[in-house]
Amino acid sequence: MSRDVRVTAADISRLGDVGRAAVSNWRRRHDDFPQPVGGTATSPVFSLNEIKEWLLSHSEGRELPLREWLWQDLRASTAEEELPDLIAGLGAFLIHLDDTEDWASLSALDDAALAAALAVRIKPDISGSLIVARVPLVRQLADLAKRDGAAATFAFLRDRYFELHTKRTYATPKAVAQLIAALSNPSASTALDPACGSGTLLKALRDRPDGKVKHLLGQDIDEAAARLTEVHLALQGCEAEIQNGDSLRRPAFPGMTVDAVVGNPPFNDRAWGYEELAADPRWEFGLPPRTESELAWAQHALSYLGPGGTAVLLMPPAASNRRAGRRIRAQLIRRGVLRAVITLPLGSIPNMAVALNLWVLRKPHDSRTPSHVLMIDTSGCPEVFVQVASAAWGRFDGGDEVGEPTISRAVPAIDLLDDEVDLTPARYLSASTEDISPERVNDQRERMADLLRGAASMIPAVESAVETTNELSLVPLAELERRGMLTIEHQRLVKSGEASEAPDGVAVVMPEDVIDDRTPTGAISTTPVKHEIVVRPGDVLVPHLVHRPVARVASGGDGGVAGALLGPRISLLRVDPDKLDPCFVAGFVAGSVNARNFVTSAGSRAQVDVRRAGVPLLPIEEQRRYGEAFRRLAEFETSLRRAAALGDDLVQLISDGLTQGGVRPATDSEKGAR
Template identity: 45%
Template sequence: MEIIEGCPLMGVPVPNDATVTAADIARLAAVGRAAVSNWRRRHDDFPQPVGGTAVSPTFSLAEVEDWLRGQGKLTDSPVQERVWQTLRAAAYGDVELADVLTFAGAFLLYLRADPGHWRELASAPDEKIAGTLAGAVGAHTDLVPDVQPADPVPLVRAVCQLVDELGVAEAFEFLRTRYLEHHSRRVYLTPEPVVRLMLELGGPARTVLDPACGTGAYLGMANEVFKNVEQLLGQEIDDTTARMSAIQLALRGAPAEIHAGDSLLADAFPGRTVDLVATNPPFNDRGWGYEELTGDPRWEYGLPPRMESELAWLQHGLAHVRPGGTVVLLMPPAVANRRSGRRVRAELLRRGTLRAVIGLPPGAVPNMAVALTVWVLRRPSPGDSPPDDVLMVDTSADPDNFQKVAANAWHRYLKGKPDGTDASVVVRIIDLLDDEVDLTPARYLPQRSAPASEGSFIAAQELLLTKTAELRDTVAGLSALTLTQARDDTPMTTIGELAKAGVLQILRPSARGSGEGTVPVLTLEDIAQGSEPTGTTAPDDDHVRVTTGDIVVSLAARYPVARVMPEGGPVLGPGLALVRVEPSRADPDFVAGWLLLGAQGARLRSSTSSARFDVRRARLPRLTPDEQAELGRAFRRLTDLEAALRETHALGADVLRLGLEGLGAGALRPSD
């Protein structure tokens, strides 16, 4: 970690009037957001909200720090949180948070290049610092944003304090990561184990290109793992992300050249070749440029079909590697067997360009509803004899060691030795060139079953014990509900009337079919079972995307569900409706509770399995905001109980299954 000593603050502390959300509090205490909700309910001395909305309240950071410290729960650095809030406060008017972060990164490049100049400048009055800083920073980097904070002095002093704690490069990495987590939906982070595996499959290399570099994960890792790296090239379609990646790589001393732009439509490196192209390209991109690029010379293996953008990225990578160079891409599994792409796949096989297809385990890349694959390709050199086989690897049976499984199979394949396990197989190219040209690894591997181990049983048992303890606490929280005299004179309204009044919106999913894709879709079964999204679809502007605080309602009377969504992201699937409440006018938990009552009533009234619940006709009382909030908290306690019971049941089923399998296989035995 590189620390710049003597990065003075001149006695000016970072402001401590910042506010934080429940998610920020969870990060400070290293717990889940549910734990923060529990603290708010169970501890009378927990800090009260100072702003925000009923769905997303904000709290005083100073008060939260004091409370967490008194409870012994403070694990993260309050300095980091205060600095982040200082950056957020600097974004106003025409200055966006991305501009503030980019300016902070440019300042860090200046600080890294000339710390002595800053030591001298920091002792000057704020007016002189403000007048001198832009020129000093611009002298060391061309990454200064066009729009800059009006008063940069508090910002750079705050950043300096973060540098004293983390170092220059890590300070920017912290700020950039926080920005990407909460303020950018356009960047998907590839996990480090997957990046490291892909570089191992393609290395060693002195020159590397990532044509869809995003946050620069592949280029940054290449700078670490490859010796004597000479050049790292990257292109990213989003200008802000490209600038941030360029700053981060420069702060780590990487010989990187990053450009903003669309690699397929506006290649920043025409005619330049490298040893290795490694990337996680966009999937299922309908607008990749099929019409504009029909006659492009990069399509050496055939014109990529309109719906096969992945095959365009693959050939773009091959066009940028030298003869004998390697291309390693992360791909969705459908690329291996779509009928539209079989001609290109066949040509890759005939020329000996495709060398391996490696299936990753489910969950290796989070937020993907399918298990992805890694394709390894090599650009043939003149005079090479085309290979006659391809390596197929399936790592799904050992998700904890998928890197090792894949790398061992690859290195033994290169040495001409069989892997010796049932995780890989070498398939003759002639056997792949049939009508389907299916390159799915699992198709060519024997079926496997992994017996449960004693360790997995013990781990599941411990999880069940933890969950049952939490369940007791959840049940105990219901003691706050007391019997009272029922009222029948409360005026009532309906969801439809509230929609007409603008208190809420009722949204339905698009009538068009989902098709193939990687955008997660929340299905009727998902919402009924309380599970993560299991459906997928291709990107479409007509989709209804779920956001935090939305109420998702089942339209099927046999599934009475109305759930306030803690997080957004997926799109709404068939059989569901979405009620989006204006938090300043109604409490979402209150509305969700009455929607659930209406849905249960529809189930009792239905005479067929196809009966529908009419969301607009659901009734609810007219109450004051305080009365709604109070009743909403009560509804939330009951839905928390439902979720806890469901999770406990699932964990109990796992313990039962693993116990039976362990006893049957002899991996478990009774102890005296």
């Protein structure tokens, strides 16, 4: 029985093969366009059946995207909780379709006979999900697979499912997956990922140029993810066995050894099983503390390795230096298991506020204990970090000297075994002396002086006022919105079961971008926002959680946020410029006198309720005078921030030059010459 599921504007744009703006135009221009059946005014949802009927009647002969229609038909054909089983069953059909040539004869059968024939032929069994009513979907799927290929067709359905359930799984970025594969045991034929998610790391191993990895094993705590990943890998030509379950509590392959383990396991998980696993034999290097789930995963990976086998795991930087884990880290070094720690560039793993590390672990194959550990920091080469790290590891693993002390260094194990056992690579790498010269230092000094002189000229002139700010009558922004003088917009992230209305590939303004007055750092791929709210020049942006109130006026051009999408936890104030000056509004919203009206405590930060903030209603010309002063203050603040950053760089530059021999203190005669 078909369900009438609900679809968003983003779904409709895909079904109609048009942009989201076209859907908005349809709603305005066509009186017969279906009315929303739920949602909100800014994020309505519609009846799929009504939308399909409308699109078919208005397609005007255009070819509509078959796979989008198939996806929505799948959603309508089964309950939400049964959808992954149906997709996995259809994937099994695609495997059968790809392996045999008898579809022509099978497709001639009526629906009942075809359902019965497929239920007998296909493994894993899908007889429970492939009822007669769904056979038309199978026929559509076969047509689509004939056009696009079985693997691509299933990948599309799987990706759509994971989009619908954004918290179900996480795909490691392709570049990081390729680096992990390059660092893994070069002679491996069997590999395991104990937290495999979508199978990206296993697929990267299988795709290595050497082609040696033949058998893939995986486990994931999410049953739907495990099943869909197994079918996906099978359609990609991989010999894969993926099991469902908690890898730490219930390992799926006990007693088995593999040549390589890869993983992007959960971080900071205090419920990993500390109590029930206290006596587990896997803790060969020490019982992981409750706060060190990452060290539990590292030892779990090592328990699967045969002699000479390699494990490459993504780890948070805290796992390298937390005091609670120092004894286990020390044991990994003393016994020659830890072979390398690699810092990845910030942003190489989306939606992470810190730069993650890769740990390379190897099960010793003889009694000799390695004397060095490789430390690599690729944070300064984000465009080529895969090549830099894999090349340095190749030289180190081959016994050659690693000769780039600013990026990579073979550190004696004894140097790591102090009281902290800190494995942070940057601690053991030296700054480059090539660019430290008197000319560069003097250039930085001149830039600093110019910046400070320019900043001083930005301070606005003021005079005594008859009335004080405290005596100005403040009108809440909520009241100004009711009067039509401004509008207040808010953003939220896409929730499970929703689709974003925002276009792909557009930058997203994050709260930190507003606080630090910098270009947007977010993206739809890492911050899937719900609404398409585009920031315009003159909009006032107010972050919700700050150390002190902040309000910035959006600007365009290089370095501006105008044109980007509004991110979460930010209020956007869009003023009527004939009634309110945006710099005037921003200045009063961020003022400390006004802050008591709309700021509440939230730990070490302040929580902002911008609707309660107030501004005085002055004549527009008077507002613009105030606004110009606030604008110059904002520029002065920006210059001070740049000066502070440049000053930090200058201090470090001179310090490095003096300590490394690039420069020396000037003599009295040289000082006089300057």
